[in-house]
Amino acid sequence: MTEFGFIDKLGEIFATIGSQHGFEGIGDDCAVLPLTGGDTLVFTTDMLVEDVHFLREATSPYDLGRKSLAVNLSDVAAMGAKPIATLSSISVPKELMGEWLNDFMRGYRDLSAEHSVALIGGDTTGSKSGKFTINVTAIGRCPQSCLKRRAAAKVGDAIYVTGSLGGSGAGLKDILDGKFDTELAMLHKNPTPRIAEGEWLGAQSSVNAMMDISDGIGSDLRHILKLSNVGAEVELRSIPIYNELVTLEQALSAGEDYELLFTASSDFDPLSAPFAVTAIGKITAGEGIKWLSDGTATTLEFRGFNHY
Ligand code: ADP
Numbered sequence: 001m002t003e004f005g006f007i008d009k010l011g012e013i014f015a016t017i018g019s020q021h022g023f024e025g026i027g028d029d030c031a032v033l034p035l036t037g038g039d040t041l042v043f044t045t046d047m048l049v050e051d052v053h054f055l056r057e058a059t060s061p062y063d064l065g066r067k068s069l070a071v072n073l074s075d076v077a078a079m080g081a082k083p084i085a086t087l088s089s090i091s092v093p094k095e096l097m098g099e100w101l102n103d104f105m106r107g108y109r110d111l112s113a114e115h116s117v118a119l120i121g122g123d124t125t126g127s128k129s130g131k132f133t134i135n136v137t138a139i140g141r142c143p144q145s146c147l148k149r150r151a152a153a154k155v156g157d158a159i160y161v162t163g164s165l166g167g168s169g170a171g172l173k174d175i176l177d178g179k180f181d182t183e184l185a186m187l188h189k190n191p192t193p194r195i196a197e198g199e200w201l202g203a204q205s206s207v208n209a210m211m212d213i214s215d216g217i218g219s220d221l222r223h224i225l226k227l228s229n230v231g232a233e234v235e236l237r238s239i240p241i242y243n244e245l246v247t248l249e250q251a252l253s254a255g256e257d258y259e260l261l262f263t264a265s266s267d268f269d270p271l272s273a274p275f276a277v278t279a280i281g282k283i284t285a286g287e288g289i290k291w292l293s294d295g296t297a298t299t300l301e302f303r304g305f306n307h308y
């Protein structure tokens with residue numbers, strides 16, 4: 001069973017339980033709860049596990065604290081919402097109780113303060129395995145009219161990404177090669193969630209579908225396509241690659257860039273965005289991704305990160 005096969009199954013077997021509470025649940029970057037009065041709350045949770053998501057010797061506790069929050073705030077931004085609060089649950093080996101954990105929480109606190117996000121609860125337990133784990137739940141809020149769902153892409157939309165891609169993936173390669181402090185490794189260890197960008201894009205009625213890029217667009221764009229029942233053409237020459245040290249494969253499939261991937265109608269003017277936005281393709285009738293190189297169809301082997 002794959003990660004996404006498991007998630008699809010969860011959606012099926014839990015589909016009707018608790019449906020009276022009015023949540024839109026599994027499948028998007030966040031679950032959605034409409035409030036009376038026109039606003040919406042969104043909820044998401046993401047876990048960082050030692051040796052799966054990070055190597056303790058390769059990262060400072062401060063950066064890890066920031067990243068564990070950043071990846072969750074990114075999912076809130078991906079809905080067009082503003083993050084307002086988090087809960088954090090940690091499993092901590094005894095030898096990290098003290099300076100290490102203080103530095104970790106300082107990183108978490110600094111990023112919380114930068115975005116005025118309250119810490120409202122969590123849980124603290126020991127760890128018999130000697131490994132550190134953190135799970136964060138983030139809550140966001142926005143007007144219902146600003147919500148951007150993965151399922152909302154329309155045939156004819158242009159496909160855009162914020163910022164540039166592949167820097168984090170190339171940084172992970174540096175880390176695995178034992179180079180922990182390169183510019184690219186720092187990008188991987190301390191990603192910037194696109195909070196203001198997500199809120200700004202949420203307010204644009206011409207923006208249709210949106211998600212954040214955690215697994216690489218080779219995988220993430222397929223979620224938008226599947227849920228929207230559409231296909232896509234993507235021009236490889238248009239992919240904004242972080243720099244010349246980064247490969248196209250890393251830009252498409254290494255993931256953890258935490259940029260925003262969105263589709264928008266022709267009313268959207270990318271030059272009106274107060275941040276970098278690049279058009280990489282268009283939404284088509286049909287299914288799956290058709291890769292183009294200078295307009296000519298080409299096949300690609302790599303797909304994106306999957307845990308199994
Ligand atoms: P993201 O990368 O945006 O965090 P994921 O790919 O991790 O999203 O998850 C896709 C969807 O599946 C999300 O809606 C998420 O909440 C849901 N999901 C993943 N794992 C579980 C789980 N164990 N139980 C319930 N829902 C899950």
Ligand code: MG
Binds near residue numbers: 029075078211
């Ligand atoms: Mg996401």
